[in-house]
Amino acid sequence: MSSYGLGRRQFLTTAIGVAAAWTQVSENAVAAPQREEASHGNSVRVWLTDVSAEQWVAPQSAVRFETKRTANPLTIKIDDSVEYQRVQGFGAAMTDSAAWLINKLPSAGRTKLMQELFDPSRGIGLSMVRSPMGATDFNASGSYSYDDMPAGQTDPALSHFSVQHDAPYIIPALRQALSLNPSIKILATPWSPPGWMKTSDSMVGGTLKSEYTAELADYFVKFIQAYRKAGVPISYVSPQNEPMGTPTWPGMFLSAYQESQVIQEIGKAFEANGISTKILAWDHNWDVPSYPETIFNDPAASKYAAGTGWHIYSGNPSYQTLVHNDYPGKEAYLTEATGGLWQGDNQTAFNDALGTWIIDSMRNWANGVMLWNIALDPDMGPLNSDTDGIAMCRGLVTIDPAGGKVSYNVDYYALAHASRFVKPGAHRIYSNTFGEGSIENVAFRNPDGSKVLIAYNSGSSAKTFSVADRTQSFDYTLNAGDAVTFTYYYSRWSYGE
Known part of the structure; x- marks a missing residue:
């Protein structure tokens, strides 16, 4: 047919x-979220899945935006001035x-x-x-x-x-x-x-x-x-x-x-x-x-x-x-x-x-x-x-x-x-992606102004990538097959702009 x-x-x-x-992957649901899903200032909250370790959407230590330009060829650039569909x-x-x-x-x-x-x-x-x-x-x-x-x-x-x-x-x-x-x-x-x-x-x-x-x-x-x-x-x-x-x-x-x-x-x-x-x-x-x-x-x-x-x-x-x-x-x-x-x-x-x-x-x-x-x-x-x-x-x-x-x-x-x-009413915003076999991603801005970036390493080896939003950036390493959700608020005041 x-x-x-x-x-x-x-x-x-x-x-x-x-x-x-097939083996059931877990008996436990995702851990209860903290009071706020996104961090303020230059702090970024991180939620990681490591499939091989059966670690599912687990909160990690926060990372921080820094005022620096990155030369990493694997840099995800976020630009919320470019807005796509409503979610x-x-x-x-x-x-x-x-x-x-x-x-x-x-x-x-x-x-x-x-x-x-x-x-x-x-x-x-x-x-x-x-x-x-x-x-x-x-x-x-x-x-x-x-x-x-x-x-x-x-x-x-x-x-x-x-x-x-x-x-x-x-x-x-x-x-x-x-x-x-x-x-x-x-x-x-x-x-x-x-x-x-x-x-x-x-x-x-x-x-x-x-x-x-x-x-x-x-x-x-x-x-x-x-x-x-x-x-x-x-x-x-x-x-x-x-x-x-x-x-x-x-x-x-x-x-x-x-x-x-x-x-x-x-x-x-x-x-x-x-x-x-x-x-x-x-x-x-x-x-x-x-x-x-x-x-x-x-x-x-x-x-x-x-x-x-x-x-x-x-x-x-x-x-x-x-x-x-x-x-x-x-x-x-x-x-x-x-x-x-x-x-x-x-x-x-x-x-x-x-x-x-x-x-x-x-x-x-x-x-x-x-x-x-x-x-x-x-x-x-x-x-x-x-x-x-x-x-x-x-x-x-x-x-x-x-x-x-x-x-x-x-x-x-x-x-x-x-x-x-990603909350109802969010919009997808611009982010470049590196496609299958590398760091795949999609970015959103929620109605409250917070931003969400979902990144997934579909390659066969660990990759260190950067995330850049305006003049700020941070680095992160994902093992092969792992995924991460980053949540943060971009604040001009916090970044001194």
Whole structure:
């Protein structure tokens, strides 16, 4: 199958051949942050990950800017007069499986885990959550939509619509996350609309029947209204997860022309109902920029399409820049990326998550990054019992529902390098980078004026580099495979300017 249809199903099937045994990386979350994440004056706070030593986002001794010019050829120059995209946040998906596992924890354990995931002061401050609309391949129960009907029956009036399935544990988990971090933005995405809307008459396979485009738009309206009533506002939706994939779990093929029509109907329905939720196109792999560009090139659809959702299963982040350059007014989000057994070791997993999905994606105009399951069990499930899933993906955390044990995985710590320090509303600012095999980096300025620099040594040997901001600089050495987050305030008064 060409990359046009490559989704997680094909990606994982290919990965089976190189899968290796996986060891949990840690049982401890990131240490509680100090009262201030950034230092004042010429002091710079430092948070280090040494993968080989299993040292994760650990506070180090502060370093200091000095008034000196550096001749180091590996000098990262920070310039906040050059400003790029606004950052909405970093996060992962509250799938049915993740919420079900979190709900299985004892009350104290559940509270502790949610704090460590979402609390900006006591945890890593995840600020974006992807929430599937109905069943995916990761479900503790079988396939479901919000308007299921017996085979052969339809419900164009949506008189049977209900989000009751989500009431016991999905909605409570989202509400708890919002209570810990009210700035969280939620992206809702269906893997499939109700089967009766589709040519397959099933959650699996098929495509949307053209006569149900308006009904699908109403389905989105009812979902957003029901979730808002339950205390869960939805900031973004995308019409279809991986619209050019055909998995054996819930899914639906949707051409760019079809999605353009759906976006128009959803947009008009949102306008009619006073809904401000933004619509993201595509929600599939990097290497098919023609799909979202087809939608943006249609004025009737483009007026409702705020941006693009991207997945990592084929292509690379440079395609985000391609679409940005063609349509600079559109947002971009990495909406799904998962680690798993095929990565083989912690270092490879960390390189993928921090180096590619966070640093490279943000340098290519991403407004936010969301990984896949927040939590899975030791068997990398639960999988949807009605479908043919693949138990190879890894959550941010692993929860053993039998004993209530929680283990924090490498993806959690990679996200922490960004989510704990880069606040919603930050802007990416200029920093030069040295690319793969050297010191990779990305820099931000937070709304409070503090600056954040994430640097990662993707080379095979230790490297000493310099960081320069205006007339100030400092030196730092990173071993191969290590990463660091620096936080500081630039003060003209402190530097005597």
